Amino acid sequence: MEREPAYATEVFGDGIGRARRFAGSLAREGELRGLLGPLENARLWSRHLLNCAAAAPLFATGSEVGDIGSGAGLPGIVLAIARPDVAWTLIEPMERRVAWLSEQVADLELEHVTVLRARAEDVPRESFDAVTARAVSALKGLVPLAAPLVRDGGELIFLKGASVAAEIDAARKQLAAARVSDPRVDTVGDGVLEEPTRVFRGTVRRARA
Secondary structure, rough: OOOOOHHHHHHHHHHHHHHHHHHHHHHHHHOOOOOOOOOOOHHHHHHHHHHHOOOHHHOOOOOOOEOOOOOOOOHHHHHHHHHHHOOOEEEEOHHHHHHHHHHHHHHHOOOOOEEEOHHHHOOOOEEEEEEEOOOOOOOHHHHHHHHHEEEEEEEEEEOOOOOOHHHHOOHHHHHHOOOOOOOOOOOOOOOOOOEEEEEEEEEOOOOOO
C-alpha cells in the first residue's frame, strides 16, 4: 500500500482518522471484492483518496448531494469523510458494492450518508442540490443520467480525467438538452496535490412556466 503523503492531513483535516481507516479497508479488501484493480494499492492515496478529497470544498454547506455509481466509495465515501456538513446519498445498483458501501458507512460512523441501491434513472427527479460522479462514463452518457436528479439552480460536479475538454465538446447536444449552463473545467488541489484534480462543473437551469 502506498505510504500516506504528508499533505493528506491538510486535505482531510479532522477526518484524517476516518480516511486512514477507509484506506486500510480498501487496501485489504478492494481487489478481493472486485472494487479496485490489482495495481491500485500502490497509488491508493494519491490516485484515489486525495484525488477525490480535493473536490470537497466545491460543495455547499448543508446541501444534499447524490453520488452516481459510487462503487468503492470513490468519491462518495471520501467526500463524506472530508465534508460531514453535507448530506450524501451513494447511488449504486450492484448488490455487492452496496454491501461494501453500507459496511463502510457503519464502520466509519458516517451518519450523514445514505446508501441507495438503484440505477440513476430510477432515482426521483430533482432530489439533490448537486450530483457528483467519478469514472462512471463520458459526459455524453453521464449528463442525461445526472442532470434530471439536480434541482433547478443546482450543480453537476464530476471528477474527470485529462480528456474532459474533449468530452465537453462531444456532449454539447446533451448539455443543451439537459439545460446545463456554463459548462467548464476547474482544477482543485493546486499547490497541494502532486497532480491537481480536474472537475467538470455545470449549473442546471430549467425553464419555468
